[in-house]
Amino acid sequence: MDKLKKMESKKIMEAQESVHLADLHLPEDLRDLSYTQCRQLCCEIRTTLVNTVSKTGGHLASNLGVVELTMALHRCFHSPEDKIVWDVGHQSYTHKLLTGRLDRFPTLRQENGISGFPKPSESEHDAFVSGHSSTSISVACGMAASMRLNQQDHYAVAVIGDGAMTGGMVYEGLNNGGKVPDNLIVILNDNHMSISKNVGALAKYLASIRGKEGYVKTKWAVERTLDKTPVLGKPLAKVLKTSKDTLRNTLYHQSTLFDNLGFVYLGPVNGHNLEELEEVLQVAKSYHRPVLVHVNTVKGKGYMPAEKNPGEYHGISKFDVMTGNPEVSVDTCFSTVFGQELARLGREDQRICAITAAMKYGTGLQFFASECRDRFFDVGIAEQHAVTFAASLASMGHLPVFAVYSSFLQRAYDQLLHDVAISNLHVVLGIDRAGIVGEDGETHQGLFDVSLVSSIPNSTIYAPLCYEELRTCLKKALYEDKGLVCIRYPRGVDQSEPAFREPSLTLSHYRKGGRILLVTYGRIFNEMVRAQVALAAEGICCDMLRLTRIFPLLPQAVAAMQEYDQVIFFEEGVKTGGIASQVGDALLESGFRGRYSSVAVQGFVKQASVAGSLEHAGLSASKMSDYVKGAVHGHAT
Ligand SMILES: Cc1ncc(C[n+]2csc(CCOP(=O)(O)OP(=O)(O)O)c2C)c(N)n1
Numbered sequence: 205m206d207k208l209k210k211m212e213s214k215k216i217m218e219a220q221e222s223v224h225l226a227d228l229h230l231p232e233d234l235r236d237l238s239y240t241q242c243r244q245l246c247c248e249i250r251t252t253l254v255n256t257v258s259k260t261g262g263h264l265a266s267n268l269g270v271v272e273l274t275m276a277l278h279r280c281f282h283s284p285e286d287k288i289v290w291d292v293g294h295q296s297y298t299h300k301l302l303t304g305r306l307d308r309f310p311t312l313r314q315e316n317g318i319s320g321f322p323k324p325s326e327s328e329h330d331a332f333v334s335g336h337s338s339t340s341i342s343v344a345c346g347m348a349a350s351m352r353l354n355q356q357d358h359y360a361v362a363v364i365g366d367g368a369m370t371g372g373m374v375y376e377g378l379n380n381g382g383k384v385p386d387n388l389i390v391i392l393n394d395n396h397m398s399i400s401k402n403v404g405a406l407a408k409y410l411a412s413i414r415g416k417e418g419y420v421k422t423k424w425a426v427e428r429t430l431d432k433t434p435v436l437g438k439p440l441a442k443v444l445k446t447s448k449d450t451l452r453n454t455l456y457h458q459s460t461l462f463d464n465l466g467f468v469y470l471g472p473v474n475g476h477n478l479e480e481l482e483e484v485l486q487v488a489k490s491y492h493r494p495v496l497v498h499v500n501t502v503k504g505k506g507y508m509p510a511e512k513n514p515g516e517y518h519g520i521s522k523f524d525v526m527t528g529n530p531e532v533s534v535d536t537c538f539s540t541v542f543g544q545e546l547a548r549l550g551r552e553d554q555r556i557c558a559i560t561a562a563m564k565y566g567t568g569l570q571f572f573a574s575e576c577r578d579r580f581f582d583v584g585i586a587e588q589h590a591v592t593f594a595a596s597l598a599s600m601g602h603l604p605v606f607a608v609y610s611s612f613l614q615r616a617y618d619q620l621l622h623d624v625a626i627s628n629l630h631v632v633l634g635i636d637r638a639g640i641v642g643e644d645g646e647t648h649q650g651l652f653d654v655s656l657v658s659s660i661p662n663s664t665i666y667a668p669l670c671y672e673e674l675r676t677c678l679k680k681a682l683y684e685d686k687g688l689v690c691i692r693y694p695r696g697v698d699q700s701e702p703a704f705r706e707p708s709l710t711l712s713h714y715r716k717g718g719r720i721l722l723v724t725y726g727r728i729f730n731e732m733v734r735a736q737v738a739l740a741a742e743g744i745c746c747d748m749l750r751l752t753r754i755f756p757l758l759p760q761a762v763a764a765m766q767e768y769d770q771v772i773f774f775e776e777g778v779k780t781g782g783i784a785s786q787v788g789d790a791l792l793e794s795g796f797r798g799r800y801s802s803v804a805v806q807g808f809v810k811q812a813s814v815a816g817s818l819e820h821a822g823l824s825a826s827k828m829s830d831y832v833k834g835a836v837h838g839h840a841t
Pocket residue numbers: 266269292294295335336337364365366367368369393395397398399503518561562563585587612615
């Protein structure tokens with residue numbers, strides 16, 4: 205039997221053997237499997253994804269869509285020497301399963317468990333931290349450049365979705381990457397979806413090229429013919445390379461944006477067909493220059509509820525696998541209230557415009573979108589653009605409201621400062637997911653917005669406690685305040701007790717006759733109320749001060765603090781530059797003679813439940829009460 209036949213029979217034998225993730229040494233063993241075995245593994249992976257996410261919550265639909273793509277990548281590239289960089293990283297679950305994390309997979313997104321995003325600290329196969337969109341091409345560019353400098357013949361592969369392609373950083377990366385002779389491969393995972401439908405001119409452009417099946421088929425034939433021509437030394441290889449390019453240009457006169465930017469464009473290919481995927485990836489590797497591979501996938505592939513409703517299953521909480529129904533369904537949350545109130549105001553005032561950066565449903569703007577269609581703008585994953593766009597609308601007399609997650613706003617600091625604040629333009633921000641977010645972890649915590657915005661002159665920040673207060677703040681922000689006005693509110697529901705829910709636009713002072721004043725803002729006031737009750741039961745009487753307008757500091761708040769022997773500020777935000785530290789400065793300047801201390805978040809907050817993270821940060825009721833007891837007895841840290 206010749207070598208080829210032997211290999212063939214080995215393959216057939218292997219194909220008859222069933223394989224399981226748990227029996228394999230991954231990712232290495234993947235390369236020895238037959239396609240039949242790979243497809244079998246894909247089924248096992250999908251079942252694992254659905255079952256696990258049904259218990260932990262997570263990004264299901266995006267992951268179901270890239271099972272074959274991930275398998276093909278790990279068969280064609282050699283991680284960790286080759287670097288696979290996942291954009292956003294929310295679709296990296298299969299990658300985790302194929303790189304030896306099956307046993308830990310049930311701990312997904314839990315405290316001390318594996319992350320829902322790539323984390324080099326978790327595995328050498330996670331090339332780079334991600335969570336925010338559109339960074340992968342820049343990361344891969346840097347890695348490919350480093351490989352060249354170190355004379356390593358490895359590959360840097362960025363895997364990026366069509367939604368993430370709407371982010372501006374992508375074009376900075378393409379601009380840089382397209383001109384270098386590096387082993388840089390960009391895989392465009394095109395499923396026609398961002399979280400909701402992908403929007404904008406780029407989405408339209410991708411739609412126009414993704415249907416061109418003829419392009420790819422003929423192309424493979426050309427590549428194969430040329431690649432199989434015996435190599436007769438370098439000069440001929442050069443001629444062949446030139447003829448490849450000439451042939452490509454002749455056959456495919458219609459070049460893409462990516463070709464024009466210096467990338468070889470390959471595709472589109474069926475992202476659920478392993479053979480086709482591996483073929484295109486091998487061709488991509490053969491170029492040794494920047495290549496973009498366009499892959500068509502179906503978001504939610506293989507689990508009917510997710511295929512039918514990819515938006516709802518993008519990020520989902522625990523659900524019933526049989527029905528697809530969420531375990532707990534929440535009708536109202538801060539985002540919904542914000543969105544509904546904005547829609548109501550928008551109906552009455554034609555100047556109001558609402559802007560989202562691809563988070564229409566997450567921020568509750570779907571209500572505005574359906575009621576005031578022409579004044580609703582989904583600008584794609586483009587927070588920087590969104591802020592400058594809002595500034596520009598304001599300069600033309602509109603009343604723009606940009607609803608954005610706290611952590612994603614971090615990108616747009618200069619736009620807030622340079623485009624909004626310097627001109628004192630009236631722009632309202634709904635800062636959603638403010639504070640601790642829980643299971644998404646470090647990349648998504650909303651803990652920096654207060655420090656960030658309060659460093660900008662003439663800005664205003666509100667932190668409403670409850671829905672009613674949120675509505676009032678929004679009206680005030682639109683009709684009474686000027687300049688940059690932010691309203692920050694958390695993920696989730698109003699948990700404040702009716703007795704503490706008197707809406708205020710400034711501050712609420714709860715007097716019990718104590719000599720200690722506890723101060724805070726936002727949702728952790730609920731924790732403070734519980735702490736105060738517990739402390740009272742132990743004979744420690746505390747007053748409370750809750751701020752609704754947190755910045756600029758209210759003179760009456762600083763004045764109220766002067767009445768006390770001891771003031772303790774609890775803040776669900778970072779300590780540096782936060783309100784607690786600003787209050788400390790103000791008290792010092794005012795000649796306050798009592799004791800002042802604060803508890804705020806320090807460092808990056810890892811994934812855990814919101815309650816768990818509050819506890820670790822010292823911001824739960826029990827930790828607050830412990831801290832106060834320590835302070836009373838003179839040993840607070
Ligand atoms: C800067 C930033 N803004 C918004 C998000 C929220 N976000 C996460 S995934 C996503 C959609 C990504 O779509 P795509 O890249 O096509 O991936 P798919 O889920 O379709 O696979 C968005 C908007 C984010 N992670 N980062």
